Amino acid sequence: MGSRVFNVLFISVFSVMLGLGIVVPLLPYYAESLGATGLWIGAIFSGFSLSRAVFMPLIGKLSDSRGRRFFILTGLLIFTILSFIYIYANSVYSLTAVRIVHGIASAMVIPVALAYIADLSPKGREGMYMGTFMASMFFGMGFGPLVGGVIRDMYGMEAVFISMAVLSFISFLICLLFLPESRGKYRQASLKGALKNKVMRAILFFRAMNAFANGVFMVFLPVLGYLISLPSTQTGMLISTSIFTTAILQRRFGRFADNHNKAVLISAGSAIIAFCFLFIPFLKSFESLLLASLIIGIGGALSMPSAMALVTIAGREIGQGTAMGAFNTAMSIGMITAPMIAGGIMDAMGIYHVFLVSGTICFISIPAFLLMMKMK
Template sequence: MMPYRLLLPLLFSVFIALLGIGIIVPVMPVFATSLGASGLALGFIIASFSITRGVCMPVVGSLSDRWGRKGFLLGGLFVFGVVGVLIPAATSVENLVLIRALHGVGSAMIVPVAMAYVSDLAPIGEEGRYMGLLNTAIFAGIGSGPLLGGIFTDLWGMAAAFYAMATLSFLALGLVLLQMPAMPVATARAGNGDGLFAAMAKMLASRRTSGLLLARLATMIIMVPTMAFLPLLMTQAFQASGFQIGVVIAVRTLINAVLQGPCGRLADRRDKLQLLRVGCLTISVIMCLIPLAGNFWSLLLLFVIMGLGEALIWPTLGALATEEGRKYGQGTMMGVYNLAMSGGVLTGAMAAGIATDWIGLKWSFPLIGLTVLVLTMVAIAALKNPPQS
């Protein structure tokens, strides 16, 4: 029987935390520009969050195997709350870079630790179902946040969005503190007790684990092109309105949120590698077709299909990561797994920028799609290695 007493407070707190992040997404670039941020400065503001998050995730994950999960969740939510208060008080771009760096530390203490917490609870054979539930909370929070952020900004100004993030983060902190019991450290330390670097060396030496990490990195490469570069493409192709751009981006996220549960259960019952193969092939083909979409409706259909492909990928990879985490410790595994995700986002950002300069924005999408296809097929071939290797 699913332990809802443990799961529900965790899932709700993750939803609230990610809702807070989503709320500031449409506001942050405008606020940074109001402080005099140039394009390069905006890049630094984004990078500061990504760098500290990427560096801290494996460390926090490994420490949570040794010290327990709950304290890190509380610390991360507290940092989120503080960041929400500090951002409106920033008086310079330098302030904002430092605050966003702190924000990245807080993020490193929430998502990978929550994933490890859920993995601790998942019985053998139900990994996909449990990770699907967590992914539902993540996607629902991220997907709903920008809409609320826009509403708060229109009604009460930009600062309201940041204060809303702070309020939601402190609310989630109270929920975790009062409603979610701490799991015994012995449960968190289900791995073999290796330190972080020893565990990472074993992961890279394992064909199966390194294949999983490559698959996670490769499937994240499309994130920046399909989020940050898509508005520019839609504007160039058919003078899309802001509403049309928002709908195309949102429909993919909402489909992901709705289908995480069913696809997680499917991953538990079916061949995970076959599901992964279908999902990866789907998103790669869609990336190649995006430049051919000449109007809003055709692009919307493509992003609906992309959402279906990603809905297969997310819980399947999460289930595979949970299986591997039993060898290394779930916190350590999820920290490195999320580092691979960040590596994919960074790779996608660089690839999209370089490809756009070399061959143009329109054709950068199929180039990235083909790259993702090749990398994911290599990763799936590695994942065929027996789990005990």
């Protein structure tokens, strides 16, 4: 666990996710300042996820055979360059285009790094290893909204984008200097092959629905906060609280997942998140929303290490790059559909119905997931 590779990737992924976390919760404000409607806000976020979904299976498979370091370094360098280009995106069209390219860069970094760590995970301890590493992502995304809100309030959006560039470049330098090459164990598999694995099918369904909920929370909670007159710093605190809670509990729940029924833990975490979504429209104060964010974070912490452990186990059969690429593609599908569907709901019925409908969808997905797991 204390290997150089683990530490290098942990620090690098934390840094790049901190940069993303600084920007993402503030993009709805930025998009609205460019004249974006709810549907356009959804399109801006979905463009990122769509390009990720298209390229992650291919890049994941290639990293199994051609090595992981090249893709990680290339993605981080593109991250750095794009961070400056955001500053000059002065229309909803150009902002959407930048997000699409950013999604391609993301496809080169996160799933490949996860595959690298999965290569290191010993049998029977997948939950603890992957849960510990996932904490780097959640801590980065947790600190990001809080820091981003402060930077925006004090210095404006341009400083927010520059901060993302600096953090991405730090990640690039760390990997360039200290990350060795790894090709893992290549398997003749693809996204289609991953779907033939019955456990993977169930986990991919869960991940898509989980990402749908995360997408709604990340994109439209700031809109709700604006409606009830919360400053952007407090909105950032709400999102940070949820993600911090998930990060802090990753290792503990990862160890727990190694010794308990992973499908049950995934379902329980999903139910907690769905329940909170149904209550959010009735919460009108920062304090009550803060409590809901905390509970949503617990739900995420309960489910994610179990899901990652199952993907890692399946990856030994189909290739870790392929498995992580498929897992993150499922996440992108959820992130694509969430902003578009929720944006349409907001335009048609208002922001409160966004959370009511999303919570209902999440509840319905739980028995479907359990049925798919039993079919294996």
